[in-house]
Amino acid sequence: MINFLPVIYEDELLYSVIARYKQMCGMVSNQALVKDLFGRLIIMKSTFFPIHLNAFVNNLPPTSKITTNEIIINHTMFPFYTSFLSEEKAESINEIMVEGNGLAVESVVGFGGSKVKIQRYLRYCPICYRNDKEELGESYFRRSHQIVGAIYCSIHQVLLKDSPVLSTESGFDYKCADAEVCDEAVIADPYPIRIKELNLQYIHNAERLLKGNYPKKDLQFIINFYIDTLRNKGLASNSGNLYMNELQEQFLHYYPAEYLEIMQSCIDPDNPTNWLRIFVRNNNKNRSPLRHLLFLQFLEVDVDELFQATTVVGKRKVMSEFTPKFDINERRTKWIKLIEENQGASRSELKEKGKGLHTWIFRYDREWYEKVTPRVKVKKQRTDTIDWKKRDEECLKLAKEAVKEIMNKDGKPIRVTPWRIKLTIGAGRWFDNEKLTRTQQYLKEVKEDINDFRIRKVKWAINELNKEDERITAYKVQIYAGFGGGENEVRELIQKVLEENL
Numbered sequence: 001m002i003n004f005l006p007v008i009y010e011d012e013l014l015y016s017v018i019a020r021y022k023q024m025c026g027m028v029s030n031q032a033l034v035k036d037l038f039g040r041l042i043i044m045k046s047t048f049f050p051i052h053l054n055a056f057v058n059n060l061p062p063t064s065k066i067t068t069n070e071i072i073i074n075h076t077m078f079p080f081y082t083s084f085l086s087e088e089k090a091e092s093i094n095e096i097m098v099e100g101n102g103l104a105v106e107s108v109v110g111f112g113g114s115k116v117k118i119q120r121y122l123r124y125c126p127i128c129y130r131n132d133k134e135e136l137g138e139s140y141f142r143r144s145h146q147i148v149g150a151i152y153c154s155i156h157q158v159l160l161k162d163s164p165v166l167s168t169e170s171g172f173d174y175k176c177a178d179a180e181v182c183d184e185a186v187i188a189d190p191y192p193i194r195i196k197e198l199n200l201q202y203i204h205n206a207e208r209l210l211k212g213n214y215p216k217k218d219l220q221f222i223i224n225f226y227i228d229t230l231r232n233k234g235l236a237s238n239s240g241n242l243y244m245n246e247l248q249e250q251f252l253h254y255y256p257a258e259y260l261e262i263m264q265s266c267i268d269p270d271n272p273t274n275w276l277r278i279f280v281r282n283n284n285k286n287r288s289p290l291r292h293l294l295f296l297q298f299l300e301v302d303v304d305e306l307f308q309a310t311t312v313v314g315k316r317k318v319m320s321e322f323t324p325k326f327d328i329n330e331r332r333t334k335w336i337k338l339i340e341e342n343q344g345a346s347r348s349e350l351k352e353k354g355k356g357l358h359t360w361i362f363r364y365d366r367e368w369y370e371k372v373t374p375r376v377k378v379k380k381q382r383t384d385t386i387d388w389k390k391r392d393e394e395c396l397k398l399a400k401e402a403v404k405e406i407m408n409k410d411g412k413p414i415r416v417t418p419w420r421i422k423l424t425i426g427a428g429r430w431f432d433n434e435k436l437t438r439t440q441q442y443l444k445e446v447k448e449d450i451n452d453f454r455i456r457k458v459k460w461a462i463n464e465l466n467k468e469d470e471r472i473t474a475y476k477v478q479i480y481a482g483f484g485g486g487e488n489e490v491r492e493l494i495q496k497v498l499e500e501n502l
């Protein structure tokens, strides 16, 4: 039994507590330390998932009130990594941590097979480190800095730094967050503001998972929740089939490629099995909490909303309710026959010929319909006769009109981007054809630089505030333009525009 344990700080990793104990006792040997703490020699491999916690707690001084459960919930990465796992799986991980029964926790959590790798080193925030030393006389490793994908300290909004302390290693050394492994220098931030915003939002959600101790939901429930949300957003059919292409397009529009790379979640849009395309599928594959959070953030859903939901629908079997008389196979057979009898017919011709049948299949059996119903390709001769030059001119005109429309729109300014132009025109994929050279060139040139766009927004906000006869301050402009409160970079820009306008 040990005589004392140092005070455990908020959000401190148990690993860090043990390291400080070691330092306070002046111990050198790790073996002696482990024997001291656990009553016997055990092998600890992970700073995130300590094991043999029962032995540890039983070995604490009688005055100590801390329980294994409190350690697991407040001082390990357990709540984060098990948030999206079933009750059963979380329970078995909990058991390994309590008893340490020989299984590697990491493999049960799913680190091994996951494409999202945990970071190799323990991380820290240079400002937290400095403040701790001033306020506490020492610093410590925090859980929130070890969240996979988190690149900032959520409090100080500066980049986290790698210490040389390995996060996972066989029989590691216990090292404190002290001058030997940490320093106070803040790293210059190379990332655009959009990436910072996205990441801070991500960290906010991840910290909620760390601290929320939410009830567990099984994968089926979570997938059904996603399907319901996508349906509400018009990204899934009534029966719950996903409109994958649109979903992917919007996802890639929401997240810059650079950010997805930072988050180990790049997407090749042409790969039919990229992670996003299989994410909402019902298979038993392990999904990293990072990707769940990315997906929820994209859906603009709060983590609370998911974990507090009690009922979900998911896919609906719409057809059986509506058609007691016919079974689906019968309809499918009829539709196939119709296609065979009308070879070369376009989809709208087929629709015309098989009126009621088409309506039903299109509505309730859409996925199958898309698979079997041919799209009539534009005939060869016609392809050759397309006057690309003329089409290019027409498209260019459309694009220019769309830009005008976007720029002249009332209300808060909208950024001019190729995507927005396409949306304004209502154009489909054909608009991206590379034979439309002048149009493509124009789209590239007209894309509004983010800084220009901000200036335009700032000017608009000033103008609007002027109309209201208000005293104009940089802060008011910032909020009115919708930048949020805490952006120094934006604030400077506003000051500059205000000065120029005086």
Ligand SMILES: [Zn+2]
Pocket: 125, 126, 127, 128, 129, 153, 154, 155, 156, 157
């Ligand atoms: Zn900090």
